[in-house]
Amino acid sequence: MSARPQLPDRVPRAKGAPVALDGLKVVDFTRVVAGPACTQTLADFGAEVIKIENPDGGDDTRSYENADLAGESAAFVSLNRNKRSVALDLTVPEARDIARDLIGRADVVVENFSAGVMARFGLDYASVASTNPRLVYCSISAYGREGPFAARSGFDPITQAESGFMSMNGFPEGPPVRAGPPVIDIATGMSACNAILLALLARDRLGRGQHVEVALFDIAMAMTGFYGMAYLMNGVNQSRFGNSPNGSASIGIYDAVDGPFYIACANDRLHRRLVTEVLARPDLAAGPEYASRRARTANKDRLRASLAAIFAQDLRENWITKMKAANVPAGYLRTIEEAFNSREARARHRLVQIAHPTAGSVPNIETPLQLGLTPVVDPVAAPLLGEHTKTVLRKTLGYDDARIATLAEAGAFGVKRDGG
Template sequence: MELLKGIRVLDLSRYVSGPNCTMILGDLGADVIKIEHPKTGDGTRRWGMVGMGMDNPYFLSVNRSKRSVAIDMKHPEGRKLLKELASHSDVMIHNSKAGSLDAIGLGWDILHELNPRLVLCEITGYGDTGPNRDRPAFDFPTQAESGLMSVIGEPDGTPMKVGVPILDVATSLFACNGIQAALLHRERTGQGTRISTSLLESALACMTNVMSDYLVGGTEPVRWGNGHPNLAPYAAFRGSDGWFTIGVATEGQWAKLCDVIGRPDLAVDERFAVNQSRLAHRDALNSVLQPEFAKGSREHWLGRMKASGIPCAPINTVPQIVEDPQVHAIGIIEKTDHPTLGGIRMVRSPISVNREALPIRRPPPTFGQHTEEVLTGLLGLSHEQLENLRAEGAIR
């Protein structure tokens, strides 16, 4: 089911935060027209693995369900084309520095006058105002600056980043949520809306309980490694042959865990009887539990804990989770045909509608694959006009 069928998205974004947002919209049925620079394309086309070209895994990961059109937005003729495309679109999104569209004559006032029903989504690094307004931003530096890295890693180790561009992804989700709310608002009022978010704002919003511990509880968060600041045992342990995790969140689960490992005495030990006491004696608790877990295999303990209703899971590698029976059952890894790579596997949208998973509607486009299709089909340009625009460097 294409819930956003009939919605056209003009995507001027690059890298990850914007493209991931528009990919979600495309998966939901929107017609996403991705604008790429005629010479360089999206920046992630150059983030390829060794030996791979512009259609590399990084670009593929956030750019399915789109059409690629190569236009130079800084070229006068390119700007004219973008204005025409904006007049035919429902949503326009970019993730350049604040004010960048105004600088080339494509700011909100001009776009809103051109198309009053247009929803404009702007993703920036630091927001619309303030001393850092004009700074560019990427995921890793923002993880550092936002305080997120200060709570990731071992207590005495180096601060660590999340191993995926988590703030780009989170920002894309906030942006997508805002866009769809703006489209609903437009249905009620007939008017488009300008919405915005930033990597920094999204980072702070993602720190949920950690931020609240400081703002409300007055406690400065620290690194707990795989531990949890508010729960214990909530950590990683090693069996005789591999690692697994336990997430005990209630006293009932704690009592069950004590029975599973054959240590019911721990449930009544005053150091461990309740969560607050276990937090106060976290090191002692771990020093008791780890030797017990070392006596059995990972699968032994996971089997017993699952049978008792204790939240637990193995620490899988990527190859292991790809082959996991549950992953196969839900079918989230799907095969699709790509114009240059042939059959490839991708993680499809995690959204289902009426219990039917959203399929991969379009494979990620090749560079400028749909320039002619869009400019002739949507804007009505002739082949002669296209050749003139190519000769001028306005399009690819």
């Protein structure tokens, strides 16, 4: 096992730089991946995100087994930056009263409970909109909040399977393969964030909020992209193509003497550049069998064998250097360790460490979004469970210590749990 990498401290944002979402208050009832990915983006740009968690274990990802630091899993740390945690047992009436108080002061609510849960607690959009008509209320689910499938639970790989997305991943001779990272969850979180920001813009014009909805199944279908559109146009079911779409020999993985790399010569111009300027084999672009993309696809096995034999004669670094000099799209096929220690990652300042209340510090993968005028806020590590319960109740809701003590006695924060 490799040692934990040493990361630089993060450079603070410029003093006095404006904050994109300053003053925006978000009450976050989400857990696992899609919902937290959405609210983390809002938090990264200055929204006050109050994460409501079950006192009994909190967000499911807190206990994920992928890796942990001082009891916080990699999954939880990666998705809950810049949030404040409030522990509420929503089965207790007093806890639901607190949640309603918070929603009454919120600009945005985000939830991804199973269908009917928020309604059962009296916290669904229909129950709270009348007391906060400017509220933007976002529901994230597997199959939507209405219709025959609303009650079905669903997860990223299930929607990958059911939407047709998974059927395109893998090699023609093998079974469908799920995408490793939870791409549908992450894309759903990004789309939910977009929907919320659109609704906030509409609120500025129309003076009222609205209910917005994002479903994993819908996102997965949309992510079939032009392959899905091609089926609608010609009725042909897209099959798996591995690393070379449409069987193109000029796109895919090749092995040098010391390791693999990926090239992506998707058109005639790039293919000619590859075989003439990099490989010094103009014959591989001449003649009817190689002159066009369609012809190369028809003769892909022979062309791929020729390319593979040439690439196997030299080091990967030499090939990549030559292809970059010729402006041929190519890159190293890296492991996570290689990618995270690459010159590109360092030059882009993608990886830093930030302070953590119990671990001392935790790694941080910087948000990929960059705004020149309103940069991201200085990141604060994902919160401990219930870390901000008392603080939020005092500062946001104005509760005094006596009221907080009464609520604790009633079990609103869970059994014998003290919030920070």
